[in-house]
Amino acid sequence: MATMKDIARLAKVSTSTVSHVINKSRFVSDEIAERVNNAAKELNYAPSALARSLKMKRTNTIGMLVTTSTNPFFGEVVKGVERRCYEKGYNLILCNTEGDSERMKSSIDTLLQKRVDGLMLMCSTLEGEHLDVFERYPELPVVVMDWGPMLFASDKIQDNSHQGGYMATKYLIDNGHTEIGCITGPLHRNQASLRYEGYKKAMADANLELNPQWIIESNFMCDGGFDSYHKLKSKGQLPSALFVCNDMMAMGVINAAYQGGLHIPSDLSIIGYDDIHLSKFMTPSLTTIHQPKHRLGKAAVDTLINRLKTPDAYPQVVELEPTLVVRDSVQTL
Known part of the structure; x- marks a missing residue:
């Protein structure tokens, strides 16, 4: 592998001059710079990233x-x-x-x-x-x-997960829903907890009661949404709408509801969270909270x-x- 010394020998200049040309650290005349660059090209010289990193720290x-x-x-x-x-x-x-x-x-x-x-x-x-x-x-x-x-x-x-959870729930409320459930992520995780708190605040601001039968803690995965739907179904009457705290779980809920003979949104409205690329290609396309x-x-x-x-x-x-x-x-x- 060619070194600066090899370039200096071929270009008939000092090693320090080669360094200044390669690193652009000091003015060198166009004629000398051209000689150095031509020599470097002829020798297939590649600067050492390791040497540079050690010097620059x-x-x-x-x-x-x-x-x-x-x-x-x-x-x-x-x-x-x-x-x-x-x-x-x-x-x-x-x-x-x-x-x-x-x-x-x-x-x-x-x-x-x-x-x-x-x-x-x-x-x-x-x-x-x-x-x-x-x-x-x-x-x-x-x-x-x-x-x-x-x-x-x-x-x-x-x-701002708290704000996002509030926005999602308020959108359901603004569309006439009063029976609203929530499928959360693992509540020991900060973002899952904040989205759930946003949901509760929106419900409280609208003077709507929380039904504990309609609140399920899940895992942020598709299978978690799928299983959560069946847990809700086993407890009796479903709410009219669900805030599902990420799009992956929402996909699982929609799949389980479809298998159970429900139509989204006429039988059950769903809003997700994240706005992953796939969410607009689901059937129906998913209303959701966009994370940038x-x-x-x-x-x-x-x-x-x-x-x-x-x-x-x-x-x-x-x-x-x-x-x-x-x-x-x-x-x-």
Whole structure:
């Protein structure tokens, strides 16, 4: 592999001159710069990213840990992260934790060995885990996405889940529904809890009673929605509408209702949460709360880069606001 010394020998200049041309660190005449560049091209020279990173103490590489899920929400966020990294000239190393805290810790150690400049975490199934790696490396920039209260200092990107839950329920109420149930995610997780609290507040503001028979805690997965529908059905009369706290569970509910002979929305209105790409192609297309997934990814990358520039700044929380997407799964009474 060619080195700067090889280029200097061929171009008949000093090694320091080659360095200035390659790194654009000092003015060099056009004639000499052309000789150096032609020599580099002839020798197929490629700058050493490792050598540059050691000199600059930066690798322009970001590590991201994410929990694999069948929920396309995570993939859509990662796509936003990848795009922003490319726009900002950063490389991305993606690690899958599979919801395992030991695997997450091992992945963090691996990323640190790769000398990443900072970390992004989107592993909400592990929220509340004690990660001593952040105590050992307090200077490591970390941005957390889609996670609840943390035991370490970091910047945080999140959607306003309480507002989203309120908006979803209020939309059902505004369309004449008074018998409204809720299928929640795991309530030990911050976002599931906040969406449920938003639902309860909207019901209270409208002076509507909560029927505990119509509230089911589930798992944010399609099978959870499917099973939750059958639990509701087994308890007797169904409500006229359901706020299902993510689109994947809503898909499961719609499938179970269809198998049970119900029509959506004439027999049961459903509103979801996330606005995953598939939601508009369901039958009927799903009315839902839109999370700005690409902006979530973009904001995480921008926040991490800003942290690299100003490492002593106070940790910040960036909250993105949800919006309502009206489609065909809610009937007006």
